[in-house]
Amino acid sequence: MEDKLKESELRWKLALEASGDGIWDWNPQTNEVFYADKSREMLGYDPGEMPNDIELWRELIHPDDKKYAYDSIQAYLEGKTDNYLTEIRLRCKDGSYKWILGRGTIIEWSPDGMPLRVVGTQADIQSIKDREGEINLSHQKFSNAFKHxxxxxxxxxxxxxxxxxxxxxxxxxxxxxxxxxxxxxxxxxxxxxxxxxxxxxxxxxxx
Known part of the structure; x- marks a missing residue:
């Protein structure tokens, strides 16, 4: 049974990596976490530059997004939302910020109902946000020209x-x-x- 679980997990990780998204694996009780190299690469880091330390990764969150990010994961862990889905900005190696789409799901629970393992992905959505900004700017210019x-x-x-x-x-x-x-x-x-x-x-x- 254990071998089958490991084989299934390997297939899952390979499928996610093939999608181009970064993957992460987190234990909310111990704060042990694993980030795939793709998660680092999309922020401009080399594989060995950012350790699997969740506190270091939390420091990368844009100050304006920290409360939203924390509230979102807490609401999911407490069963207040059906899924974990966030759009936040993370600081890249060069100091700039990049919009990241984060998804996650609980796959393992303790006997007393506590979440033991959350796995998920992070995707680079900066180009989508840039396009949204261009559309909003175009709309604003049209609106100003129309009104005045x-x-x-x-x-x-x-x-x-x-x-x-x-x-x-x-x-x-x-x-x-x-x-x-x-x-x-x-x-x-x-x-x-x-x-x-x-x-x-x-x-x-x-x-």
């Missing part, structure tokens, strides 16, 4: 509901933002122009 434009601008749903309006169009129409959002585009359009305006709007939505 001297030309009246609005986002209108296909049903004619005002979704977003800027100050210029409010001043032009003589309505506040709150008032415009309570009515529809059709309510302000002359009946003779309504079909033409709706056709124009739909064509531009498709484009």
């Amino acid at each position: 434009s001297g030309i009246g601008k609005a986002l209108v749903s296909i049903e004619g509901k005002w979704i977003e309006v800027n100050k210029a169009i409010c001043d032009m129409l003589g309505f506040s933002e709150e008032e415009l959002k309570k009515i529809k585009f059709q309510d302000l359009t002359h009946p003779d122009d309504l079909d033409k305006d709706l056709e124009f709007d739909i064509e531009n939505m498709v484009l």
